[in-house]
Amino acid sequence: MPSLKDLKNRIASVKSTRKITKAMQMVAAAKLRRAQDAAEAARPYAERFNAVMAGLAQAAQGSDSAPRLLAGTGDEQTHLLVVMTAERGLCGGFNSSIVKKAKVRIEALLKGGKTVKILTVGKKGRDQLRRDYRDHLVGHVDLTEVKRVGYVNAQDIARDVLGRFDAGDFDVCTIFFSKFVNVVSQVPTELQIIPATFEPAEQSTLYDYEPSEEGILADLLPRNIATQIFTALLENAASEQGARTGAMDNATRNAGDMIDRLTIEFNRSRQAVITNELIEIISGAEAL
Amino acid sequence: MADTMHFSLVSPERSLAAMQVTEVQIPGAEGDLTAMPAHAPTITTLRPGLLRASGPEGVSEYLVTGGFAEIGAEGVTVLAERAMPRGDVTQKDFDALLAEAAELYEKAKATFVNQPGPVDDAAKLLADMVAVGTHIGLSSKS
Numbered sequence: 001m002p003s004l005k006d007l008k009n010r011i012a013s014v015k016s017t018r019k020i021t022k023a024m025q026m027v028a029a030a031k032l033r034r035a036q037d038a039a040e041a042a043r044p045y046a047e048r049f050n051a052v053m054a055g056l057a058q059a060a061q062g063s064d065s066a067p068r069l070l071a072g073t074g075d076e077q078t079h080l081l082v083v084m085t086a087e088r089g090l091c092g093g094f095n096s097s098i099v100k101k102a103k104v105r106i107e108a109l110l111k112g113g114k115t116v117k118i119l120t121v122g123k124k125g126r127d128q129l130r131r132d133y134r135d136h137l138v139g140h141v142d143l144t145e146v147k148r149v150g151y152v153n154a155q156d157i158a159r160d161v162l163g164r165f166d167a168g169d170f171d172v173c174t175i176f177f178s179k180f181v182n183v184v185s186q187v188p189t190e191l192q193i194i195p196a197t198f199e200p201a202e203q204s205t206l207y208d209y210e211p212s213e214e215g216i217l218a219d220l221l222p223r224n225i226a227t228q229i230f231t232a233l234l235e236n237a238a239s240e241q242g243a244r245t246g247a248m249d250n251a252t253r254n255a256g257d258m259i260d261r262l263t264i265e266f267n268r269s270r271q272a273v274i275t276n277e278l279i280e281i282i283s284g285a286e287a288l
Numbered sequence: 289m290a291d292t293m294h295f296s297l298v299s300p301e302r303s304l305a306a307m308q309v310t311e312v313q314i315p316g317a318e319g320d321l322t323a324m325p326a327h328a329p330t331i332t333t334l335r336p337g338l339l340r341a342s343g344p345e346g347v348s349e350y351l352v353t354g355g356f357a358e359i360g361a362e363g364v365t366v367l368a369e370r371a372m373p374r375g376d377v378t379q380k381d382f383d384a385l386l387a388e389a390a391e392l393y394e395k396a397k398a399t400f401v402n403q404p405g406p407v408d409d410a411a412k413l414l415a416d417m418v419a420v421g422t423h424i425g426l427s428s429k430s
Contacts, residue, residue, distance in 0.1 A: 041302040048298065048367055052331060052358060151300040151369070207358075210318050210332035219317075219333045220356060223369060230300055 018255035025248035032241035054198040069221040072195035080170035085125030092247035095124040101188040154230030177232040178239035186239035294363030309343035349374040
């Protein structure tokens, strides 16, 4: 049975924990709004881009001269997985669920006798994957210093990926990130970016292409990688804050419950002490 | 014939402009072109240059690099990798762009030895960048 003083200290400590989680929740909610705005602002570009690319890709798909970024290397032996996670923890299952999704994929690929290479974005994913797949990690992109993800960050990652592709390091590239559905739901997602895949778009207008269809395609495919990575980064940022808001909300509520329980216990033992003292006084008086 | 058409300029991070215009001058990769309402549907890639949209609300100019323009029945959509209003471009911004182009050129020269294609592309990018700097009155040396 903890003493009264112990209980008092515990209540005080849980109270300050609650204050911290409450503050974190509010900060995350504010950041979430910003992240959502950023994702919203980026949507028109990504959508238009995808529509145009889909049209171009459909036309080029059949031809033999299709660029390697679209048609692939003709092999699928080596896979590069880009696993995007957060730089910070305390956001519920956010990081683990992305890593879990990636791990399932890694296991399936390894079982199929493929070579797997992993590029991690975000510290948390790297830490978790390093335990089991240390030898497969080929690189890491650190975004700790980045306050707000910009297109530049996506370009850097894309350049890294494309450099490896040109060097013949891998055949297929897949990115793992979390898609933001709403504050309570973030869905870990995988998306193959090399060879490029597009949501088919209905092509109604026939365009003139300048310089040429192939020229435009060759110019836009690398940019498309950057665009897709950028979208993924933004979705991820929003998801992270969403997950953190939820996790901290839960933590705050749990702390509240705990304080209630401890307070009841505290009051009970205080009452017990008082009763005890009374009994002592009364029995003392009776003895006289 | 419609007098105006819709013009929108979007960069990956945000949408910069959406308005009604009468004509848009686009720095296409193969040369400048001006799109007016009811232009034939065209898609062209961009070179670094000035995009000029004129409409009832006046003329606005943007410095754009990389990306493409889509001219369709409903108007012009320009998707530029980087875009900023001309007035907002400072010497520092421009220097950064120029340095990046120069770096790409050096890298292309180093990686694609004896392959004129990529090297020429990078050289053209650099030259276009310098040209646009001269055009808007920012020096390419500093």
